[in-house]
Amino acid sequence: MKVVDLLPLIKYKKQNGEMGNMFTVAVCDNTTACIAKVYDAEKITSMIVDEVLIMENFYIRDGELAITVRSKVFRTGETITVPDDVMENAKSLLGQKGNADSPSKIIEAATSPKKTVVSVKGVVYKHLPSDTVDIPSDEDDSSDEDKTPTGVIIGIADLKRYRCCVNDRCYKRKLKDDRCSSCGVFYKNQSSGEAFIAQLLLKCTESATIKTYTVFTQQLEQLTTATNVSLKSKSLETDIAKKFPITVKYQSLNEKLTKIAVQK
Ligand SMILES: [Zn+2]
Known part of the structure; x- marks a missing residue:
């Protein structure tokens, strides 16, 4: 559209x-x-x-x-x-x-x-039909962590950048009022980490089904590194979209992409 x-x-x-x-x-x-x-x-x-x-x-x-x-x-x-x-x-x-x-x-x-x-x-x-706000649940919820199917990333939405805790045990937890709610460390501007979250639209090559997946910093780092896009770009979502379609091998769990490897 x-x-x-x-x-x-x-x-x-x-x-x-x-x-x-x-x-x-x-x-x-x-x-x-x-x-x-x-x-x-x-x-x-x-x-x-x-x-x-x-x-x-x-x-x-x-x-x-x-x-x-x-x-x-x-x-x-x-x-x-x-x-x-x-x-x-x-x-x-x-x-x-x-x-x-x-x-x-x-x-x-x-x-x-x-x-x-x-x-x-x-x-x-x-x-969706106009009389409901439920997301259709016809997708397979079972874990397919063992498989590494191939798919094509065709869309990106809701890319957000946020300040996070740099403590490994906090898994890039989002800071609230400059503080990590997990370990309690207080951050000044320059010492916090930077984390990302986005939604990707991925078409599975084998089944030809299209699903929405959430991705976090690690997967976006892999995606941008492999496609020569800078994570620091102010127009990051646009820069990534210009690289579509991107073929990847991927693993997913509960609607999240846990691993991606960009295929050349
Ligand atoms: Zn922390």
């Missing part, structure tokens, strides 16, 4: 009466365009015009895509060619701030049972 254009953040009233920030974005694939309402202000940094995204766990509401804090927006480094008329249509939809009556083939594709899981340039990866 390609980001065509977006409107600035606006305030809206939540169901519980509190105020929140949301923004509206026009997206398209290579045949059609639609409007997405994003009820999570943090995601504005992932919605970069002309980038191709894969979205997971979103809703269809009033003929538009509704993206919440529970949704994942993966950046892919993919490119798709969009015909001029589709681009113009997307921009005009945004001008109307989303016309609920606009027919959208993207939404039809998303609501068709056969196409609820589509990868990469199919763009719509997974969605």
Whole structure:
């Protein structure tokens, strides 16, 4: 799904009466365009015009895509060619701030049972029916620690950088108010460590299934070292996305990647 254009953040009233920030974005694939309402202000940094995204766990509401804090927006480094008329249509939809009556083939594709899981340039990866917020639990929870399957990393989301404890026994615990809650050490700015967490979208080569995995500092170090990306980069998520697809051998446990080895 390609980001065509977006409107600035606006305030809206939540169901519980509190105020929140949301923004509206026009997206398209290579045949059609639609409007997405994003009820999570943090995601504005992932919605970069002309980038191709894969979205997971979103809703269809009033003929538009509704993206919440529970949704994942993966950046892919993919490119798709969009015909001029589709681009113009997307921009005009945004001008109307989303016309609920606009027919959208993207939404039809998303609501068709056969196409609820589509990868990469199919763009719509997974969605939930609008009456539930549970993440589908049809994935195999059993440990596959023994196997080292091959897969392809195709998306990244929610990359976060945080200060951590450098004590080995604390496993890079996140500092709270400059203090490690595990060992109690108080850190000044320059002496703390730096740790990372992110979500990766990985397509298993053998089964062709696509899953979301959490990765931590060690795996991101391996990924960036093997692809010549600097962990210190201020645009780290973008830099990594540009390297996709990245083929890896991997081990996983409970939706986390425990080991990855980048394949040349
Ligand atoms: Zn500690």
